[in-house]
Amino acid sequence: MVEARGVYKSYAGVEVLKGVNLTVVRGEVTCLIGPSGSGKSTLLRCINHLEKHDAGELRVDGHLVGYEARDGKLYELNDKQICAERSQIGMVFQRFNLFQHLTVLDNITIGQVKVKGVSPEVANVKARELLARVGLDGKEKHYPSQLSGGQQQRVAIARALAMEPKLMLFDEPTSALDPELVGEVLDVMKDLARSGMTMIVVTHEMNFAREVANTVYFLDGGVIEESGDPRVVLTEPSSERLKSFLSKVL
Amino acid sequence: MTTNGDDAVKVVPVRHAGQWVGAGFALIFIAMLVHTLFSKVPTGSVICHTVNGVRSCRPEVAWRFSWNVVGQYFTTSPVLQGLVRTLELTVLSMVIGIVLGVVIAVMRLSTNRLLSSTAWSYTWFFRGTPVFVQLFFWLYIALLYPTFSIGLPFFHFIPFTHIAFWHFDANSVFTPFSAAVVALGLNEAAYMSEIARSGLIAVDEGQIEAATSLGMTHGQTLRLVVLPQAMRVIIPPTGNEVISMLKTSSLASAIGVTELIGTATNIYSANYKIMPLLIVASLWYLIVTTILSVGQFYLERHFSKGALRTPPPTPIQRLTRDARGILMKFRTRRGVPANSVAS
Ligand SMILES: Nc1ncnc2c1ncn2[C@@H]1O[C@H](COP(=O)(O)OP(=O)(O)OP(=O)(O)O)[C@@H](O)[C@H]1O
Ligand SMILES: [Mg+2]
Numbered sequence: 001m002v003e004a005r006g007v008y009k010s011y012a013g014v015e016v017l018k019g020v021n022l023t024v025v026r027g028e029v030t031c032l033i034g035p036s037g038s039g040k041s042t043l044l045r046c047i048n049h050l051e052k053h054d055a056g057e058l059r060v061d062g063h064l065v066g067y068e069a070r071d072g073k074l075y076e077l078n079d080k081q082i083c084a085e086r087s088q089i090g091m092v093f094q095r096f097n098l099f100q101h102l103t104v105l106d107n108i109t110i111g112q113v114k115v116k117g118v119s120p121e122v123a124n125v126k127a128r129e130l131l132a133r134v135g136l137d138g139k140e141k142h143y144p145s146q147l148s149g150g151q152q153q154r155v156a157i158a159r160a161l162a163m164e165p166k167l168m169l170f171d172e173p174t175s176a177l178d179p180e181l182v183g184e185v186l187d188v189m190k191d192l193a194r195s196g197m198t199m200i201v202v203t204h205e206m207n208f209a210r211e212v213a214n215t216v217y218f219l220d221g222g223v224i225e226e227s228g229d230p231r232v233v234l235t236e237p238s239s240e241r242l243k244s245f246l247s248k249v250l
Numbered sequence: 251m252t253t254n255g256d257d258a259v260k261v262v263p264v265r266h267a268g269q270w271v272g273a274g275f276a277l278i279f280i281a282m283l284v285h286t287l288f289s290k291v292p293t294g295s296v297i298c299h300t301v302n303g304v305r306s307c308r309p310e311v312a313w314r315f316s317w318n319v320v321g322q323y324f325t326t327s328p329v330l331q332g333l334v335r336t337l338e339l340t341v342l343s344m345v346i347g348i349v350l351g352v353v354i355a356v357m358r359l360s361t362n363r364l365l366s367s368t369a370w371s372y373t374w375f376f377r378g379t380p381v382f383v384q385l386f387f388w389l390y391i392a393l394l395y396p397t398f399s400i401g402l403p404f405f406h407f408i409p410f411t412h413i414a415f416w417h418f419d420a421n422s423v424f425t426p427f428s429a430a431v432v433a434l435g436l437n438e439a440a441y442m443s444e445i446a447r448s449g450l451i452a453v454d455e456g457q458i459e460a461a462t463s464l465g466m467t468h469g470q471t472l473r474l475v476v477l478p479q480a481m482r483v484i485i486p487p488t489g490n491e492v493i494s495m496l497k498t499s500s501l502a503s504a505i506g507v508t509e510l511i512g513t514a515t516n517i518y519s520a521n522y523k524i525m526p527l528l529i530v531a532s533l534w535y536l537i538v539t540t541i542l543s544v545g546q547f548y549l550e551r552h553f554s555k556g557a558l559r560t561p562p563p564t565p566i567q568r569l570t571r572d573a574r575g576i577l578m579k580f581r582t583r584r585g586v587p588a589n590s591v592a593s
Binding site: 048089099111143156163 | 454456457459460461462463464465466467468470474475478479482553555
């Protein structure tokens with residue numbers, strides 16, 4: 001589903017990603033762990049083209065991100081094509097980023113109606129279904145500021161799912177939550193994983209990674225230091241860096 | 251906090267001596283003001299009556315503020331027409347100001363350097379020159395450009411290629427009124443752009459990211475996500491701008507627009523009733539400002555949706571709440587516990 005081959009990205013001359021290789025299989029959950037500043041968010045943002053990578057090959061569902069290969073040449077996509085690409089990738093942010101001026105229901109329908117051109121009635125039905133799925137039926141008319149952090153994050157997940165994405169990206173979805181609210185969000189994510197959604201999750205929740213992930217990637221200093229089955233990687237890390245990282249987070 | 255019957259704890263509010271003294275002074279001042287506003291002064295002439303062959307005389311008196319004259323003119327049709335003119339000027343120039351202001355603010359925030367510096371220069375120029383001069387500039391624009399034509403830029407330098415789609419005579423288009431609308435509107439845009447810009451940058455960047463990640467275009471993100479949220483920040487100062495424009499529009503009288511002040515000037519230059527007519531105009535400004543302030547309150551309330559957990563009460567809600575509060579106070583004084591009245 002996602003293929004990264006030697007992806008580079010720098011900000012103002014500072015290299016953040018230095019040749020990242022990563023493979024995400026369809027229907028699997030991939031966890032991305034690593035110390036702060038190692039480039040985890042940057043990698044996710046490159047995958048849905050919120051940032052443009054400088055070099056290397058990045059493919060989502062077989063298509064090059066941001067380019068189209070025709071007659072042996074690479075053509076940059078125009079804005080409309082990029083928007084269409086992004087609409088098929090859901091993203092959940094650390095700070096929820098729900099639209100503050102819209103009700104919960106409108107937050108979930110706006111993408112369907114304005115981007116996909118779904119009729120408001122159909123979008124509403126779908127939104128209610130999704131709200132029920134994340135355990136928030138009855139909250140349709142609330143504004144985000146009237147919800148707890150955990151509830152907001154679940155709405156954010158529903159908003160992303162409403163676009164029927166083929167891939168979901170989570171950037172530390174539980175880091176901004178009080179400990180007692182982490183569980184409700186992780187439960188929704190586990191449920192989603194079980195339903196066969198392809199997911200890339202940046203997280204510091206090692207238990208979640210161990211339990212749910214098919215593959216774990218350890219990113220450090222802009223390169224993948226280690227990767228593999230979570231039960232192996234997280235219990236018997238081979239690199240010194242991952243050992244010291246795990247001793248800090250666990 | 252349970253207060254039941256006689257066991258109720260009596261609360262004695264703190265008395266503030268300084269406040270009482272201040273209130274006393276304020277009361278005296280208000281009394282003086284009201285007194286002088288409605289005082290009468292001798293006009294200098296004398297009124298004499300002859301009753302039963304006895305002639306008695308007393309000096310004639312009249313309102314110091316000529317309220318009778320104010321009343322005479324307050325709703326005359328020239329004054330009302332002037333009022334309508336003032337409202338037209340205010341509305342039209344604010345529409346130009348707001349629309350153009352938002353466009354300039356968006357340009358200013360663009361990553362394109364040429365766009366952002368153009369926007370900056372616009373604000374720099376229009377804020378840096380007096381509106382008074384700008385009014386005359388647009389009135390006399392025909393001195394610089396006798397005709398305007400709309401066609402392809404620079405083509406008139408090449409012989410035989412100049413095709414104008416539309417052209418017009420500057421003198422016939424820039425009447426005093428339209429010159430005033432253009433001048434006030436373009437000037438206002440400079441101020442509005444700063445207000446709009448502060449609103450746009452107040453919107454969290456995460457909102458833009460979320461919109462983008464849903465697949466929205468730049469335009470959709472701006473229209474559906476950023477602008478509605480920026481409104482909360484933009485509305486209050488824009489309300490002030492409208493109120494300020496209401497009065498700034500009086501400058502248009504200098505280029506011959508007969509709005510409120512222009513009308514007042516025309517009338518008092520004929521009959522010398524200067525003060526009464528200025529009072530007539532000022533009262534109208536006060537009335538419109540009051541109405542606008544009420545409108546602003548409801549607009550702010552509307553756009554604060556979602557930003558506040560509980561929206562502020564409307565004036566009517568506040569009144570009923572205050573009334574209930576006062577009622578409760580009286581009842582409590584008479585020995586009825588507070589919580590039996592509440593709910
Ligand atoms: N827009 C930007 N401009 C300049 N530098 C940036 C920008 N975004 C990220 N960086 C830098 O890139 C590096 C990697 O950032 P990134 O957000 O990807 O790290 P991260 O692994 O997600 O860290 P965290 O766990 O703290 O979220 C950091 O050093 C950061 O300062
Ligand atoms: Mg991050």
